[in-house]
Amino acid sequence: MHWADSVAQNLARRGNSHTIAAGITPSGIFHIGHIREVVTCDIIVRACNDAGMDARLLFIVDSIDPLRKVYPFLHSDYEEYIGHPLYKIPPPDSEGRPDLGAEHNYAAHFLNPFIEALRELGVNPELSWNHEAYESGKFEDAARIFLNRRKDVAKILTEISGRPIAEGWYPYTPIGHDGSMDGLTVTGWEDPYVLWIDEEGNEGKSHIGTAEGKLPWRMDWPAKWAVHGVTCEPFGKDHAASGGSYSTGRQLVDLLGAQPPIPVPYEWIQLKGMGPMSSSTNVIVGPLEALEIVPPEILRFLISSNKPKRHIEFDTGTELIKKAELYDHYCRIYANQNEEKNDDDSARKVKLKEEQRGAIRFAQVIPREIPRITSHKASFSHLSMLAQIRSDDESVWESMRTSGMLDGEPSESLVDRLRRMRNWIASEHFPDANRLVIQTSVTSDARDALLIPDDISQNDITRSYLATLVETYRSCEWKDETIQNAICDNARDHDIGLREAFVTLYNIHLGKGYGPKLASLIAEIPREDAIAPLVDALSILDGA
C-alpha cells in the first residue's frame, strides 16, 4: 500500500471529513523543500478522496509571524522591521530594499510565486492568512483558555520540552506601540486584554480577539488545530523531535478540548552534494526555477515515490534523467496493470506494484488522470538529444514522427517537456555527460583514439576513408539521408566496420566515442563545420 493510502486509512478511523493542513512562514524565498510539505498534503488529500472521504487542503500562511532578522537577501534597511508581523512590512525591491510603494506586503511578495508554482503542480489549496484569523477573533477562545490556564500550560511546556518557564509568564506575544513584538514585557491579564510595558516604560494593552498580538508558536500551532479542525498535518522533522513543538502541542490542544492531528513528519530535501536547503543561506532552488527544468509530474513523482521520512536528494543532473525514465517505466506498468491481471504474481510482487502504482497515481498533475503511455523510444534522454540538435520544435516532432516515436501532433505534456528540456539544457544544471559539444578540431583525447600506434596500414585506411568522406561532404546534398549514405557507403568501400567508422567519427565531431544519431546531427550543423574537424584529423594522420 502506498504511504498516502496508509495515512488515509488511519484517518478513516477518525471520521469522514478531513482537513489536511500545511503551515509555512513566508519569511523569505520559498524553495522546493516547501513544495514537499504542500505536495505531501495534496497527496494525502487525494488519497482520502479516492477512498471516498471528504478532504480539503488548507494552507495556513503564518503572515502574522514577526520578521526574525535581516536575511542575506535583504538590505540592512530591514533592521527597523525586525519584530514586526510579516503582513505589515513592505516587500523588498530588486535590490533587497523595502519597497514602500508596493501594493502587496512582504508575506504576499514571497507567497505569490509559490502559489503559482503549486498550481502548475496541480495543487490548489485553500488559503488561510493567519493574521486575518487573528483579526477576526478566531483565536480569542484559545488565547483566553491558555491565559487562564497559564500554570497548566507552563507545566506542560516545562515537563515535555524541559524548558524552564519564568515566574509571571503569560502565553501571549503582544504587539507594541511601534508595531514590533520585541522588547515587550507582559504584566497582566484582564480579560479580554493582555497588559504590557515596553522598554521605554510605556504601558499598553492588547485585545486577544484582534491582531494586536499573537500566541507564541508552541501555543499558536495547537490553537490552529482547534480553530481549523485540522485532522492531519505533515511537518518537518525539526518539529518532530521529542520535546519539540508537536510533543507539547498534542498536550496543549487537549486544554482546548480538541484532538491533535495525525502527524506526518517528513525529512528534508537535500540538494545533491550541498546539504539541506535553507532560506538563510544561498543554497536555494526556487520552486519556479525547479519547475522551469523539471516537468511537474516528475517533481510530484519525486515526492510521491519517497516515503515522507526519507531524505530526498534533489539532483538536476544525471539523476533527473534517471528519475524521469523511471517515471515513464512505472507509467507503462500502471497502464499494463489496467489491462491484464497476472494471477501468478507473488504477493510480494503485487505489493511492490501497488507502491509503484500509487507513486504514479499521486504524481499526476490532474487527479485520477490515467498517465499517457509514453513510447519506449521517446525517452527523456532521447528528447534531450533531439532538443540539442534540433533548434526548432517542429523539427523535433518531425524527427520523432519519422522514427516512429510520435503519431500526429505532440501532446500538451510532451510540448511542455520539450520546453523544460530546452531550459534545462540552457542552464548550468544540465549534466556535461549529456551535453553535445560540436568540435571543429580534433581534441587531444580524440587524437589518441584516432591514431593506432604501430599500425600504419590501418591509419592509411582511416585517412583514405576520411579523405573520400570530405570529398563527398563538399558536394553532396546537405541532409541526413545523403550524409548517412556517405558515411556507410564509404566505410564499406574501405572495408571498415560500421561501428568502427561511427566511433571514429564521433570522436572527431564530439570528442567522445558515442553520441546521438550522427547523420541527423551533422545535417544540423553547417557544412564547413562538419568538414573542418575531418580535415584536421587528416593532417594528424599525415603527420603520424
Place this chain on the structure above:
RNA sequence: GGGCCUGUAGCUUAGCCAGGUAGAGCGACGGACUUUUAAUCCGUUGGCCGGGGGUUCAAAUCCCCUCAGGCCCGCCA
C-alpha cells in the same frame, strides 16, 4: 543529553509498517543484429540484507544491544 533517517549485488536501490524461497536498474562479461550509434534484443555474472543476541515452525522484515554515516532538537520544512 533527547529524537529521527539510512546501512541490502561493483554502483543506485525496492522489499521492512500488516514475518513465509532476496527483486530491479545501471555496470561488467558473452552473444545477436550490421545504412546500427547516448542504441535495441537475448543471456551470464554477481548479495553471510552493517554486526551480535532474542522472539518464532519461519526474520532483510518484529524486539534488545552494538558499529558506521547523515540529520533535527533556539519558528529555516
